[in-house]
Amino acid sequence: MENCLFCKIARGEIPSRKVYEDDQLIAFHDINPLRPMHILVIPRRHIVSLQTVEPGDEPVLGRMLAVTRRLAEENGSPEGFRVIINSGRIGGQEVPHLHAHVVGGPEPVGPMFKRN
Ligand code: 5GP
Numbered sequence: 001m002e003n004c005l006f007c008k009i010a011r012g013e014i015p016s017r018k019v020y021e022d023d024q025l026i027a028f029h030d031i032n033p034l035r036p037m038h039i040l041v042i043p044r045r046h047i048v049s050l051q052t053v054e055p056g057d058e059p060v061l062g063r064m065l066a067v068t069r070r071l072a073e074e075n076g077s078p079e080g081f082r083v084i085i086n087s088g089r090i091g092g093q094e095v096p097h098l099h100a101h102v103v104g105g106p107e108p109v110g111p112m113f114k115r116n
Pocket residue numbers: 005016017028029030031032033085086092093094095096
């Protein structure tokens with residue numbers, strides 16, 4: 001995907017503060033962190049969202065989750081963390097390249113949602 005922001009980050013065409021990479025994934029600090037630790041994990045290959053995953057994507061989806069523990073341990077959130085995957089319009093996804101937010105830090109991240 002020529003003009004996709006996260007594809008450009010994955011190719012190294014846009015700089016990022018990378019914390020992990022392997023043959024299928026890269027992980028880097030969110031540019032606008034919402035918690036002391038706020039890392040994005042993305043597949044190198046362009047997948048738009050959880051709305052578009054196919055059976056062949058299962059290994060990379062599994063790896064995205066499997067690496068979260070290591071990311072948290074190495075980036076200041078050893079006692080737990082939260083994973084968020086915003087998907088599509090209803091999920092509030094802004095960048096149309098699948099990404100998991102891994103958030104945490106020394107303090108609890110708080111409730112998932114505020115109750116009205
Ligand atoms: P979404 O709302 O799509 O789930 O999350 C997109 C995330 O990407 C946001 O948290 C935003 O701060 C982050 N982001 C947007 N542009 C960039 C960028 O150029 N570099 C980095 N590192 N993060 C970005």
